[in-house]
Amino acid sequence: MMSKKPASRFSLRKLVRNWISLAGAVIAAGSFFAFLLLFSIEMFSQHGNPYMGILAYLVAPSFLLAGLVLVLLGYWLHLRQERLAMDDAPPVALTIDFSRPRDRKILGVFIAGSVVFLFMTAVGSYQTYQFTESVHFCGKSCHLPMDPEFVTSQHSAHARVECVACHVGSGASAYVKTKISGMRQLYHVTMGDFQRPIRLDSTKLRPARETCEQCHWPQKFTGGFERTFRHYLSDEANTPFSVRLLLNVGGGDRKSGPVGGIHWHMNLANKIEYIATDDEQRDIPWVRHTDEKGVVTEYRNPDFKGDLSKYPVHKMDCIDCHNRPAHNFLSPNEAVDISLACGRLDPSIPWVKSKVVAALAAPYSTREEALKKIDESLRAAYPDNPKVGEIVAEAQSIYNANFFPEMKADWRSYPNHLSHKNWEGCFRCHDGKHKTTDGTGSIKANDCKSCHLILAQGNDAEIKKLNSDGYDFVHIDAEYSDFSCAECHTGAAPKE
Ligand code: HEC
Ligand code: HEC
Ligand code: HEC
Ligand code: HEC
Ligand code: HEC
């Protein structure tokens, strides 16, 4: 009786001796192998990579599962065929029978095929890894959403730095989180429902310790750092007006140099924390400084009447000043000044500064529309100028590098905190308004000489006359009332 129902008992031999199960087993083994490989690449690579996570933890296991399902399916079909077949009937086609030469031959081919398959899986996994690490993958694969960041990063000092070095970083702490967010991003890109402009929740950006500080040493003493800002006024002559600054970058580590200056906020001896009431950290009503002896000083802007306990406390790091190290969307004013200074636009063309700035700053909804209207407006402005073709070409090239209307990405959507001219930047805290709780002290470094000296300023002749004590700022002939430069300077034509 029992011998008539052999199928009811599990047998490893039957599990393996049918083609479907065997194929399933090879797929399962291949994907398990791929998983192990991807997993170890991930473990030993310098930076994690969210897309590798998708491969390692989603794609490879799905194939593994599919392989196992095939194994069971083969087993089940095998049992069914065995049940259908009479006891004395010849072995069913699905079953492998080594007494048949045909089956032996197929098995030989099968084994050879499996070896090749496993080898290809290994090579394939490694190549996929290399590809997902590349700047090209991050910047170009999801084309539209990442295009603004890809293009701007290619014009930055970090053009050769991989996206993942800043966005994923090293260390295992946020590992799983990054994987999940990578999958979520992939979903939103596929569905086309991503936000425009894209905003990173910078509280979720990895701390500088795990990104910037893998390459930059926070203890470095920089000391003075000289920069010349070349500008041209919006008058008929495009009058040059430059400012030559000696920035007191200094340093924050006593072993490397005197502690002080702009890089004093390195969180080495001091810790600075703050509360921002908006996502872009533009409004900072509260700041807390803990010095090396543990003395805590709190500063508050008395104009802020809201409830501070609603907001998270951030610890200040590199990205609070260098928030655009790779994606600096130049304002029309900055970009046109650079073109004029480099001779790509000719400063002898009357009104060229203001005309090109106006053409760039106008609102456009697509790139096609923008390039067409820039061309039309500049040709209308210079109907008889033989150089009009060059002007249009330069204006369009500035547009292509810094404006992404389909993603609503340009200088208007992404403030740069490193300065204080077009956005509050340093003046978010150093505006003289933040007071200690007893109302007596305020954050120091709120006069024009604590962060930089103006070595020279003015037109091409004046900019050569250096003053090592620093000039007082002479603001052309326009009056400026107080600290806030950003009240008038918006990145396009300034308000009078
Ligand atoms: C040197 C470090 C660095 C590199 C390299 C880098 N980024 Fe960024 N990226 C940042 C920082 C910092 C921010 C956040 C700015 C903020 O929140 O104010 C950012 C923001 C973004 C944003 C959000 C939109 C925005 O502009 O704020 C996207 C998308 C992005 N990066 C994509 C990329 C891509 C794609 C690459 C590679 C082509 C890349 N990044 C390379 C540092 C970097
Ligand atoms: C993978 C290494 C790497 C990482 C990560 C990195 N940087 Fe850099 N950074 C560089 C290199 C290399 C340069 C110098 C480029 C040159 O001078 O050609 C540089 C230059 C700079 C400069 C000078 C810029 C200039 O215009 O001259 C600043 C500021 C800076 N990095 C800030 C940052 C910040 C902030 C982060 C983190 C968000 C960061 N870096 C992450 C490698 C890195
Ligand atoms: C308080 C604002 C602030 C913070 C915080 C800050 N920086 Fe800077 N950093 C500046 C300014 C301003 C300059 C002046 C040069 C410039 O305009 O690029 C500068 C210059 C630099 C330079 C170019 C000079 C040099 O030494 O080569 C690098 C690189 C740099 N910073 C990296 C960093 C890194 C890395 C961090 C975080 C560990 C950091 N900075 C934190 C404001 C800041
Ligand atoms: C989140 C608030 C905040 C921001 C933003 C900020 N700082 Fe500061 N900074 C402070 C605090 C707090 C101190 C310490 C004030 C004190 O001791 O009275 C300080 C001190 C300084 C000092 C004096 C250091 C010394 O030698 O003792 C300089 C210089 C300075 N900051 C420059 C800058 C520059 C430049 C920027 C913009 C690129 C900037 N800060 C942005 C909060 C900030
Ligand atoms: C808290 C530090 C700090 C204080 C205070 C400060 N500045 Fe600046 N200033 C900066 C930094 C940082 C930059 C930009 C450096 C950069 O972009 O590399 C800058 C840039 C400038 C520039 C050049 C801007 C450009 O784009 O041409 C001028 C001019 C200037 N400051 C004038 C002033 C005047 C006038 C005052 C006093 C009312 C003042 N600053 C106070 C930190 C400061």
Ligand code: HEC
């Ligand atoms: C009351 C409005 C107002 C304030 C406040 C103001 N500016 Fe200006 N600024 C102007 C105007 C108007 C011009 C002339 C612009 C032109 O001809 O293109 C100008 C021109 C400049 C220029 C040269 C041209 C250019 O486009 O860059 C610089 C540099 C400058 N200002 C820096 C500053 C700084 C730094 C501060 C803050 C310390 C400041 N300004 C505050 C209105 C202002």
